[in-house]
Amino acid sequence: MASIATATFADRLAEAVERKRSQLVVGLDPRLDLLPVELRGEAVLGRAEAANAYARFCCGIIDAVAPYVVAVKPQVAFFEALGGDGISALERVCHYGRAAGLLVIADGKRGDIGSTARAYAAAYLEPHDEHEALADALTVNTYLGGDSVEPFLQACRLYGAGIFCLVRTSNAGAGDVQELTLSDGRRVWQHVAALVGEWGADLIGERGLSSVGAVVGATVPRAVAEARKLLPRAVLLLRADVARAFTSGPASALVTASRSVIFAYRGSTEDWRGAAGAEAARLRSDVWSVSGW
């Protein structure tokens, strides 16, 4: 298995996408008020119990969706809201996901400078003592510029980690900063996309994709096509399936779905695990067929 350990994140991802014929990533966004009733009762007793319920829920979802997805994407904030107990639960979930053969993308949107950025890289992307890294990849905010990203790039080089840089998000407020027009006519996010391409240029694996990817809000289809053009080597992390995102190969885009999968039981007569598995299976086929591979 030595080759796995030294393979780039992008190569590991591409291998998994082709083997499983899936570009689907399930977001693990546990929320107390949406947990199945069998877990909710325990969860209201206190933070430690809620954290335990989150871990049990997410591990159950991992079991259910594992055949259909290439990665899970735990949303750090929901665990962080439960303090130290929550982060311990996140650790359990990440280890469980990796043990299930899935890639783990920690959705933390971290970004800071100098030794602080190094600490975030260590927290998420680097092995410690005898333990493997918490995650395979981390989402990163680049408002602080290139030197703030360097410690994460270092983890990509040394440990085969990956990052997904925020480029153009899909929320209403994205226009406030990302869509501002620069003096050269480009948008801020287009400039950020170009930077992301530069940062990832020396991290391109054997399959032609870089371990430095980009988060692009696919509710803006024009932005996806432009991002694809600006970042031909990047893996795009999308929130909906857009055919033209996949033109750089089957693993050149990933589609995330969170609540529609993990809380699928709420609109179903099935058990929560079964409902999540069925919805993941359906989405995986949809996305694969849209991707054209």
Place this chain on the structure above:
Amino acid sequence: MASIATATFADRLAEAVERKRSQLVVGLDPRLDLLPVELRGEAVLGRAEAANAYARFCCGIIDAVAPYVVAVKPQVAFFEALGGDGISALERVCHYGRAAGLLVIADGKRGDIGSTARAYAAAYLEPHDEHEALADALTVNTYLGGDSVEPFLQACRLYGAGIFCLVRTSNAGAGDVQELTLSDGRRVWQHVAALVGEWGADLIGERGLSSVGAVVGATVPRAVAEARKLLPRAVLLLRADVARAFTSGPASALVTASRSVIFAYRGSTEDWRGAAGAEAARLRSDVWSVSGW
């Protein structure tokens, strides 16, 4: 003490600055390799022991500097690098700081959208069960725009919390995004500053300052003067003392010092607590006299 609970963050800060005649904030950036030898021996045994050493170190620093500072600013990343144990240590440190009568500014540079942003606000700025909020204020990254900031503003309104938005940082890479020139001739960071002013407009307390502050890298003195002009009501969080930052009142800027205080023992013959206290006392006087109040 009912008035304390409902006072705005900015009013609580202004009261503390004037009472203590200090604008100094000590950053709590614990690092294994820089810990005093009496704590380092324990810390190398494992993560739980390292987290315990971080907590003991930071609580010792709080005891030493409390008379001279208005706030402590724990850097979340260093705790996060120790996983769940680290975050439990952060909780101990934050509670200890507040019990010592200090304001606590969690330096997390968080930013996300929708329910995720709400989870970060809950994690840092909102009380839960019978527990007070972890921190009085949080540093926030605004690349995702206004709706990503709204949950934090809500915590400011409901719970008297504060935020410090990243505007212009002092690192070399800050130019990559923040210094880009917009089509109207302004820099990206100047536009962000204007947004921060808008977001904070309805959170101005009785002392005339807003609970929505700004992080400005004071290694760029021009930027500090411009930020002061763009944000007359904001509390500026600086990394060095710049006289013209204080023109909106004694509490209109805070100066942070981290390693120079907490690791002052390394260039001293004093005990680590004594060295930190002496350095904090010295800096507090320097800053107060520069501020001109």
